[in-house]
Amino acid sequence: MSETTFMGVERDKIDWKPAIDYGKCNFCMECVKFCPHKVFEVNENDEIRLIVRNPNNCVVFCRACSKTCGPDAITFPDKNATTQKIKEMRKEGNNG
Amino acid sequence: MVENYAILPCNGLDKCAGVISGEIAVKLCESGKNTIICPVFSKIADAKYRKITDEHPLLVIDGCATRCASKIAAEKNYRIFRKITVTEEAKRHHIELKDNLRLLEDDNSLVEIIVDGFSDAGGMAAGVSEESGFSFEFEYETFQKDKFIFRVPRNTSVYFNENDCWAYVIGNRARIGVTDFVQQNLSDILYFIPPEIGAIISQFDAAGEIESSKALVDIISPVSGMVVSINEMLVQKPELINENPYESGWIAELELTDFESDKELLIGFDKYFELMKKKVEG
Numbered sequence: 120m121s122e123t124t125f126m127g128v129e130r131d132k133i134d135w136k137p138a139i140d141y142g143k144c145n146f147c148m149e150c151v152k153f154c155p156h157k158v159f160e161v162n163e164n165d166e167i168r169l170i171v172r173n174p175n176n177c178v179v180f181c182r183a184c185s186k187t188c189g190p191d192a193i194t195f196p197d198k199n200a201t202t203q204k205i206k207e208m209r210k211e212g213n214n215g
Numbered sequence: 216m217v218e219n220y221a222i223l224p225c226n227g228l229d230k231c232a233g234v235i236s237g238e239i240a241v242k243l244c245e246s247g248k249n250t251i252i253c254p255v256f257s258k259i260a261d262a263k264y265r266k267i268t269d270e271h272p273l274l275v276i277d278g279c280a281t282r283c284a285s286k287i288a289a290e291k292n293y294r295i296f297r298k299i300t301v302t303e304e305a306k307r308h309h310i311e312l313k314d315n316l317r318l319l320e321d322d323n324s325l326v327e328i329i330v331d332g333f334s335d336a337g338g339m340a341a342g343v344s345e346e347s348g349f350s351f352e353f354e355y356e357t358f359q360k361d362k363f364i365f366r367v368p369r370n371t372s373v374y375f376n377e378n379d380c381w382a383y384v385i386g387n388r389a390r391i392g393v394t395d396f397v398q399q400n401l402s403d404i405l406y407f408i409p410p411e412i413g414a415i416i417s418q419f420d421a422a423g424e425i426e427s428s429k430a431l432v433d434i435i436s437p438v439s440g441m442v443v444s445i446n447e448m449l450v451q452k453p454e455l456i457n458e459n460p461y462e463s464g465w466i467a468e469l470e471l472t473d474f475e476s477d478k479e480l481l482i483g484f485d486k487y488f489e490l491m492k493k494k495v496e497g
Contacts, residue, residue: 126377126480155430180378180419180435187431198419206479 125179128208134196136174137184141167143192150184150193158184179205218247219386220296221264221271223288225278226254231312232278232301235322239276239301242330249274254287261291272296272386296349296385304329349383349390349468353461356488360495365395367488368461375487376419376480378435379494381461384474389438391422392465396491398457401427407453409445410467416440418477422467425456438477440469 123130137150137158146168151159160172171177179201185193224240227233243249250271252264268291275284275298285298305312310325318326353368367375373383379396382389398404406426416422421433422442445467449455456464471477482490 153430178378181433182421183424183431183433186424199417202419202480209479 126205126209127212128205130175130179132208133179133201133205135179135201136171136177137193137195139169139171140192140194143190144169145190145192147189149187149189153187154184218249219271220247220249220274221252221267222249222274222276223252223254223257223284223293224276225282225284225301227278227283228316230278231315231318231322232305234278234316234318235301235312235326236276236278236284238318238323238326239329242326243274243333246330254284257287257291264291268293272388274298276301278302296388299329301325301329349385349388349465355461356484358488358492358495363399363495365399365491365495366461367394367484367491369484371483373461374437374478374481374483376435376437377482377490378419378437379491380435380437382437382469382481383461383465384438384471387471387474388443388468389440389471389474390465390468391434391436391438393425393432393434393456393460394487394491395460396494397425397432398460398464400430401425401432402429402457403427404453404456407449407456409447409450410434410442412442412445414442415472416442416469418473418480422469425453434466436469437481438469438471439473440471442467443470444468 125133148161148169151161151169156176156178158171158173158177160170162168162170180198182195185195222240222243224236225233226237240251244251250267252267257264273288273293273296275288277284277298277300279302280300282300302312305325308325308328310321312322353370355366356369358365372385373381375381375394379394380391381394382391404425404427408424410416410422416436416439418436418439420436422436423434425432425434446465449464458464
């Protein structure tokens with residue numbers, strides 16, 4: 120399901136991924152169970168057991184995992200800023 | 216005020232309701248930048264009105280239940296955006312229409328009530344029965360993967376975002392929903408959380424959620440605007456989204472605020488169909 124481009128812009132140039140606030144996260148792993156795109160990874164033996172492993176798999180503008188997070192530990196970038204940035208990159212691409 | 220509409224009144228000269236429909240059209244043209252389509256002339260001069268109806272939302276004013284104006288619109292394949300019927304409005308406002316062909320005091324009052332109704336914010340026409348002009352008679356292109364069939368409507372007024380949501384745009388309104396890709400992935404949809412009526416949504420904001428036993432997804436709005444109605448049927452029967460997410464399974468209707476800008480990040484049928492095929496093939 121992961122696409123290499125989104126709206127004509129290379130996916131890795133778009134800053135859209137979940138950020139985990141480890142001060143709030145209780146490692147319930149609901150987000151891991153929820154996300155079908157394997158954005159998160161669990162490392163049971165590490166001190167920080169949950170990380171964002173594949174940020175580019177995250178569907179741009181999807182925030183659904185944050186709704187499954189009881190302690191409200193997941194945040195996303197500002198959507199309007201991301202939209203604006205995508206528009207700018209598309210223009211640059213067209214001009215280049 | 217209703218502005219930039221094409222107005223097709225019944226204008227039947229042998230009935231009071233017909234004369235009233237013509238009067239309403241004239242008043243709306245006097246008070247806004249609207250254009251009347253003459254129902255008689257339209258029968259013989261199709262080209263004159265084709266451009267107008269292609270470029271402007273169409274308001275149909277039927278006089279009575281015979282709905283001649285609606286039938287002309289259907290015959291000409293005009294897309295109706297809104298319509299009212301004078302006799303129904305008269306009943307609603309307890310005004311009795313008689314056989315007179317020149318307007319009397321009560322008839323003029325009805326004209327005023329209806330025209331004033333169109334003056335409400337955003338042309339919402341409170342007090343005027345509103346029948347949506349979104350007709351869903353899409354032609355679909357289909358793509359099959361195993362037992363799953365994915366349809367995409369072939370219609371130049373339907374736009375898509377890459378989040379698998381669509382917007383069907385007519386004039387300054389759009390209906391939005393999800394595509395077959397979403398409903399097939401979710402499987403049986405069990406729950407629908409609609410957006411709030413009156414909510415201001417910007418492009419790519421969530422406009423409600425749908426949930427199945429497999430997952431929950433945000434409906435990511437392809438367009439910016441104010442939510443003016445939701446598909447209330449879905450609250451009781453969210454499975455309508457599985458049945459047809461483009462027709463009975465539409466999600467919400469928005470009054471658009473910045474469609475020219477929104478369009479920059481939307482795609483049409485050709486691109487979306489290819490994108491969806493890629494996603495299906497994984």
